[in-house]
Amino acid sequence: MANSHARTTLTFIQKRKNIPEIITLDGTTLTIPEVLAVSIEPKLKVNIGKKSMGELEANAAYLKKKLEKGLVVYGINTGFGGSADVRSWEFEDVQKALIRHVNAGMGRFFSTDKVRAAMVTRANCLSKAYSGVRSEVVTNLTNLINTDIAPEVPLRGSVSASGDLMPLSYIAAAIIGRKDLKVSKGGKIMSCPQALAEAGISPVVLGPKEGLAIINADSFTAGFSAPTLYDANLLLLLTQVCTGLSIEALEGRTESFHPLIHSCLPHIGQKEIASNMLSILEDNKLAITTLDMNLPDKYGFLKQDRYSLRSSAQWLGSAAETLNESCRRITIELNSANDNPIIDHRTDKILHGANFQGETMSIAMDQSRQALGICGKLQFAQFSEVVNEKLNFGLPPNLSGCDINVDFGFKGCDTAMASYMSELDHFVNPMSNHVLSAETHNQSINSMALVSARFTSEAVEILQMMTANLLLLTAQAIDLRHIRNIVLKEIDTLAQEYPNTATTLDKIEWYDLLFSSEKKTC
Template sequence: MTITEHPHAGATQLTVSLGGDTLGIADIAAIARRSEAVAVTVAADARERMRASVALRDDLIATGQPIYGVTTGVGNSVTTHLSPERAEYMMAVGFRKLLVGSGPAAAPDVTRAMMLVRANCLARGHSAIRPEAVDLILAFLGRDILPIVPECGSVGASGDLAPLAYLVEVLTGGGTVLHRGLRRSTTEVLAEEGLSPLRLQPKEGMALLNGTSFMAAFAALAVHDATELALVSDVCTALAVEALTGNMDHFHPRLHAQKPHPGQVRSAARIRSLLDGSRLAVTHADILAATPTVGSGEIQRVERGVQDRYSIRCAPHVAGVLADTLDCFKTWVEVEVNSSNDNPLFDVDLGIVHNGGHFYGGHMGQAGDALKLAVANVADLLDRQLALLVDAKYNRGLPDNLVRHHAVDDPRAGMHHGLKGTQIAASALTAEALYRAAPATLHSRSTEAHNQDKVSMGATAVRGARDVVELTGRVAAIHLLAACQAVDLRGGPQMLADGTRAAYEAVRGLVPFVDVEGRLDEDLASIARFVAEGGVGRAVAGSLPNC
């Protein structure tokens, strides 16, 4: 089956094949956010593997042997052995006890990502589920029929039981869906779209429920968005260097070659490249040339020292940690979304069932917790740079709060506070990002009569990563507004390097110079959306090094 979406006429079509262990984070983001025309297929060999695992399931059921979750109870009820005749009934009703979610509904992009990832995991062919079940998930995706999934209720083992129960409910024709943005009865939508609900066969409910696809969806989108934030952080730093007439030699490749963490080296190279041709940034040689020679035995105070404050000089060391964290956890997420993570798994080659714990979300939880820490540190970095930009004690000649200078007899003199409020808002957002960066995976709970006695808390961790990424994006928006304001006061965009000028022009296309008091929340939201949608990266792409 091929499901094709064309959200943008004339867009280049992306083809994604499921079941071949090739699903990537970029694929997930494109499909989840409907940003490209996408054709999603199930590989022919994946379909054969799925059918073979179903045949093995049926053969093993016929022997009368206990098969976990098929001819036994689930969880702590594993000691209840059922006859083969009861297996299908248990699938039909078993998921309902898990419709216990609470809190806000997951955003549509998360739900789409969850559905895509679940389909891909099942298409690998080890879960004893028919290809028709995966086809129905893809039909839902293609027609934008989404389960309404509460965010809260998963402990990350046995997988994301509560969130995925809402997917099972709508696939079997129950509950309520979001159909092209409108809440509607699933029964009505299926009839309108000419789709038949899934009648679960033995093991199929377990296959759909018992996995990590909810947390993996959050993780994949958070990694995707944080990758853009790492670049935005470098753009912000480059603009701050120019606005503060900073020392660009802090980013010299010879310097960073002596501590060659890959992410740090890339960050420094990007900042250096973005500053290429700047008439505001200075070099170490410029500073020496402007510094009078001190006489023998004398002491003198100079206008500026040979190095800038840590939030400028150490920016690659902060953003580089995020970049290296992303390099590591991108691999983890892509392994997870291309894994069979339910239980039990059917081994066609050996003709047996494997009972294990692949539903455990430890890698996704650890990825979420580490990502939170690295991204929150970038929020703090940008907040500290912003504090330098707005404070006349540190911004090398710019006015307090970046207010335009007015003559003393001008009635506007002394009446405006510029970006004072935005700096307070950035501080609040940063503080929230920092406190939300506390690890979730340490808070394992023993549940389900001590059957699930060590759980991952993976869903909680990656939901927190999503929150910290969003908060940091808002901090970056405020920083960009302030940096562009500072550039205007410093002499205008003609003084900028080509790379930073491209970023400046993109921001100025959204928000003008702030000359008088007025609300800025909508302007800041506009910049934050631009950041989140990759606008900054696209604007500066021509000025980035190949690294």
């Protein structure tokens, strides 16, 4: 499938492996894997493409001429938001006042990798040259990235409408070298002026619109979301692997993924998951691959698998479609002019709009989080089925790999899974409908996209723990299933050779016979 979730994810992995040492930003081609790479690899360098540098200079020159002719433009010679009714021709002072009043955060900080992700995203969006900024402003931002300088950015305070004003304002503060700003340089916390001096970077004096251009966008959300989505996509693939392992552990059926079933309900994601499951289970040794209609019926045996196996394609299909769509949306945001106003020297237009409204990303991250919740529910159901001796078709209680009287196997993990799933259920709740009017009712609707992205990152962490648990459990289950099959054959052989032992052997569980035979004999 050309646009399948699996192809998207595998392409991400391949791109992640082949990131060049220098990433050129041109406003159109930045990818999710590249944002991830820059965020966690300080040795990677970024620069602005030659064409973009020329466009930036032309764009800034165009704006300068318009202002020289007396044009009044929002955020340049006006106040901001609900205060846009005031006027000033002190351009530098207006931009300083903007950064100063929005640097109002407190509390815990974003991790440095998330700040770097936001920085490279904002640099790329500015390089489209629709924001009226000079090339030296964007170059200064890339210099910060290349010298591993990132400001301390408060975790909370953005409503993601009129952009991620507060968090991006701390990046702007680093560009201008705010004296009391703390930054991380190579992992060390120091004052911004000291870090700039050590790196040989001169602070920038912001010209008309340049402060607004840096902060009046949702690039922090987009940058934060990119690594989060990368991991989310991997988790959906791993959930399918876990499903395959669970089917083998429980000697389930591949019939559930027969193409005929899914051609009768041809949702794109469902068909993809079913196809993936057949590939995952190809050449397996434990799952039942013969159609049930061609097998003899056995009274007392389930005629079909339980839902966590049988309906996994239908269950995960929507998650595959959702994550694919979220990747598409976030990639657009990574490569867009999303501040206000839009300044276009190409068509001689300055337009006041609202590309900073992050509702698209808020919905995308809400839905991505719901997709992670769907994966979690399936994993929890599969874990509960595999670990429970009443449901796992002959495997030991708690999947113990030795004497069940002194070893309780995965009982602790079983309890932890319930805790993880409960917390994940909480995070799955949407953020996009929790909207309050802000900033003198100018920001009367706002997206809360960055908060949604943060919650999705939390959901990723929880699902990673659940996935690790389930992978361990199913790996042990498959080992035990194989051992069980060998032991049962040996018991059958023994019973045939010594018929008088058959009744006794029949009363002893195979794992007791194997792991604690002396106790059972006594």
